[in-house]
Amino acid sequence: MSTHQHSFDERFEFAGKAKTISLVAIVIGVVGILAGFIGGDKGIQNTFSNLLLMSYYFVGVCVAGVFFLAYNYVAQAGWSVAFLRIPQALARVLGIAAVILLVVIVAGLLMKHEILEEGKKVMAPYLYAHWATPGLTDKNSEHFDAIITGKSAFLNIPFFIGTIIVLLGLYTWFGKLLVDYSNNEDQLGGMFNYNKSFKISAIFLTVFGFTFPVYAFGAVMSLEAHWYSTMFGWYNLAAAHVSGLAVIALILIVLKQNGYFSWVNESHMQDLGKLIFGFSIFWTYVWFAQFFLTWYANIPEETVYFYKRWEPQYKWWFWLNIVLNFVAPLFLLMKNDDKRSLNRMKLACIIIIIGHWLDYYMMIMPGTIEKEHMFDIVEFAQDMAIFAGFAGLFTYLTLTALSKFNSLIPKKHPFVEESLHHHIQ
Amino acid sequence: MSSTKYILGCFDDPDLLMDGITKLQKNSVPIYDVYSPMPIHGIEDKLGVKESRLGYAAFCFGCLGATVIFSIVYYTLVHDWPMNIGGKPNFAIPNFVPFTFEWTILFTAFGMVLTFFFATHLFPGRAPRVMDLRATDDRFVIAISAKGNTPHDDITRLLKEAGAVEIKHNERKYVSYE
Numbered sequence: 001m002s003t004h005q006h007s008f009d010e011r012f013e014f015a016g017k018a019k020t021i022s023l024v025a026i027v028i029g030v031v032g033i034l035a036g037f038i039g040g041d042k043g044i045q046n047t048f049s050n051l052l053l054m055s056y057y058f059v060g061v062c063v064a065g066v067f068f069l070a071y072n073y074v075a076q077a078g079w080s081v082a083f084l085r086i087p088q089a090l091a092r093v094l095g096i097a098a099v100i101l102l103v104v105i106v107a108g109l110l111m112k113h114e115i116l117e118e119g120k121k122v123m124a125p126y127l128y129a130h131w132a133t134p135g136l137t138d139k140n141s142e143h144f145d146a147i148i149t150g151k152s153a154f155l156n157i158p159f160f161i162g163t164i165i166v167l168l169g170l171y172t173w174f175g176k177l178l179v180d181y182s183n184n185e186d187q188l189g190g191m192f193n194y195n196k197s198f199k200i201s202a203i204f205l206t207v208f209g210f211t212f213p214v215y216a217f218g219a220v221m222s223l224e225a226h227w228y229s230t231m232f233g234w235y236n237l238a239a240a241h242v243s244g245l246a247v248i249a250l251i252l253i254v255l256k257q258n259g260y261f262s263w264v265n266e267s268h269m270q271d272l273g274k275l276i277f278g279f280s281i282f283w284t285y286v287w288f289a290q291f292f293l294t295w296y297a298n299i300p301e302e303t304v305y306f307y308k309r310w311e312p313q314y315k316w317w318f319w320l321n322i323v324l325n326f327v328a329p330l331f332l333l334m335k336n337d338d339k340r341s342l343n344r345m346k347l348a349c350i351i352i353i354i355g356h357w358l359d360y361y362m363m364i365m366p367g368t369i370e371k372e373h374m375f376d377i378v379e380f381a382q383d384m385a386i387f388a389g390f391a392g393l394f395t396y397l398t399l400t401a402l403s404k405f406n407s408l409i410p411k412k413h414p415f416v417e418e419s420l421h422h423h424i425q
Numbered sequence: 426m427s428s429t430k431y432i433l434g435c436f437d438d439p440d441l442l443m444d445g446i447t448k449l450q451k452n453s454v455p456i457y458d459v460y461s462p463m464p465i466h467g468i469e470d471k472l473g474v475k476e477s478r479l480g481y482a483a484f485c486f487g488c489l490g491a492t493v494i495f496s497i498v499y500y501t502l503v504h505d506w507p508m509n510i511g512g513k514p515n516f517a518i519p520n521f522v523p524f525t526f527e528w529t530i531l532f533t534a535f536g537m538v539l540t541f542f543f544a545t546h547l548f549p550g551r552a553p554r555v556m557d558l559r560a561t562d563d564r565f566v567i568a569i570s571a572k573g574n575t576p577h578d579d580i581t582r583l584l585k586e587a588g589a590v591e592i593k594h595n596e597r598k599y600v601s602y603e
Contacts, residue, residue: 292519296511335480425469425477 006263006420008411012255014403022395029389032382041113042370043382048108048126049368050383053360054390055101056219057243059168060236061394062097064244065090066175067208073178073194073201078415079271079422082264085408086248088182091175092401093394098168105164105219109157117143127368131155131225147226155225160218167215174204182410189412212237220360224367227305231290236363238283242325243356245276250349251398253342260408266340267424273339273348280329280352284322309362313371321362324355357387429571429594431457433557434584435564439465442565445587446471449567452583454575457568460560482540483533490532491525498524554599564591 036047065087072080108127115124117133122143124133130148135141137149137156148155177200185193213233221232229235249272255261294302309318332348333339361383365371371379402408410416436442439461446468449456459472468474498521502508507515542548560566567589569580577594584592 288522292522295519296513298511334484336476423467 008407008409010260010408011406012260012399012403012408014399018395018399022392022399025388025392026396027389028385029387029392032385032389035385036382039378039382044111044113045126045369046379046382047386048104048111049364050386051104052101052108052127052219052368053357053364054386055097055104056364057357057360058097058390058394059094059101060240061244061247062090062094062175063171063208063212064241065248066094066171066178066204067241068244068248069178070174070201070204070208073197074205076198076415078418079268081413081415081419082268082409082422083248083252083261083272084182084410084413085402085405086251088179088405089398089401090244090248091179092404093397094168094175095172096397098172101168101219102161102164106161109161128160128222128225130367131222132157151225154218155222160222163214163218167211170207170211171204174200174207178204182413183405185412186406186410191414194414212240220363223364224305226301229290229294229302229305231286231293235283235286235290238279238286239356239359242276242279242283243353245272245279246349246352246356248272249276249345250353253346253349257342263409263420265422267422268419269342269345270336270339270424271422273333273345276345276348276352277329277333277339280325280333284326287322287325308366313374314362314366316374317358317362321355321358324351325359328352328355427571427577427594428596429577430598431556431595432569432571432577432580432584433593433595434567434569434587434589435557435559435591435593436566436588437564437590438588439463439565441588442567443468443471445567445584445589448583448587449569449580452575452579454569454580454583457570458556460556460566460568462561462563462565465565479537479540483537486536486540487529487533489536490528490530493532494524494528495521552602554601556595556599557593558600558602 033047033051036043036050039046068080068087069084069091071077072084105127109125109132112123112125114121115129116122117124120142122133122135131151132155133143135143136145137152138144139149154160178197181193181197181200185197213236216233216236217228220236221228249269252261252264252272253269256264291306294306308314328351329348332344332351338344338348413419434445436445442459442461443465446456446459456472459468461468499516503516509515513520547553555561556568557564557566567584571577571594581592581594
């Protein structure tokens, strides 16, 4: 078994059809956003909700890349070295994703429109209206809200934006360190950079584990600020992680089918498939834990969240979420042979990526837009256009980042031989 | 007619054992089985061992576990003696999820252990039988059924050439730890 038939110096070239399609997708997205902004109040609201959804999804996938790198270093895993460049590319893009999310959040907080709040007119921002509307925390205001005032130590604009800048900045910085160490390792060899990666990964995981829920509480849970769930952070972590894994696997499969990553074998795919399978079930577990306790306790301030999602506009989407994110991967990836089949894995990954779009949709939309029908073709077209735009932007940025690496495998990673020989029964 | 039932080639090195397997296969000597105190990478593929069907057993046991507990709880709490618990409907599916999930795992885990015991003839209280006692310690053993057509001397010679430290002509298949 010779492992040196592969050319490790091969660089990824981002050009041709992939580049064209991703640029066209970005144009579609921009058209979708512009169409929303000329579509009146309802259109602008839908645009902002979709922008938040997609930029949050984008950040989640990139953060999952850093997370993947970190736990593989900490576990001293060897098998994943073969395709470590893909999560590294995600880590490189995280900074841009974070800036986009921040721009969307700030714009959503600054742009206001007039709404009726309990019969009284008020200028509310398009995003986070439940807590960022002026007067909610002012005792003399007619809009005074005691619950929001109680939460205002966390839910006030400077602290809110500050938290998001600091946390995403930290994650980006950790991701950059891990990529830089790997690049240094390629030039110098030896264990020095690996040991540093190990240490920084351990620190990152500690920081990330405690702070990611805070980020999720702020960025998405606070859209419905009267409601809270302590499971929400883990639920979002599970969603970000499994969708990140699906994206990593999908990029790997597509590139492999286009002649790159010739050294990635069935065993790598099976292990990656196991992670996707396992974390799909983990996502379901957290999703159900949140739902079940709320349903069982039946406390009005908690059930309001699910009540809204059980109204006719959302009920079918609510259950479709479980079908796409639990039932589909459960049966598509159960057997060994299924995880080893590139096409089967590709199908499962695409379903999971769509499924988690729906998952985020179910988190964000009921709290931000007034949906009248279960399916509205104009709304849906705009959702899809913005999805396409972000998918194109993501593809463009990630593949550009990937093409900047000198080789598609970290050649001098101490476990590179182990990974090339990876073989499981 | 020799009374030898099995010829065992004992090696003290897994690489030599792998060479021995190659040699025997080249000479078309069918190998009955190979015993090793530790896992040897890639040996299943080399010997053409069929893929384990343990996964199918696990799936069936999982389904069984889910069905059993679902039926029990349905019978006791919905059919036979419905109770009002927290004003919830008697047959509320969300309630059924946690224990169905747990019993699926429980039955899968126990079922896999039982299947493994059954397949390997290992039961608690039963002294295990092996073809060579040192195969669980420091010897790597190739077992060849002596009823093949190849003359026994040829097999012995092949094993010796491959570097076997000891070659046994056993008249009984197993030795017991008793």
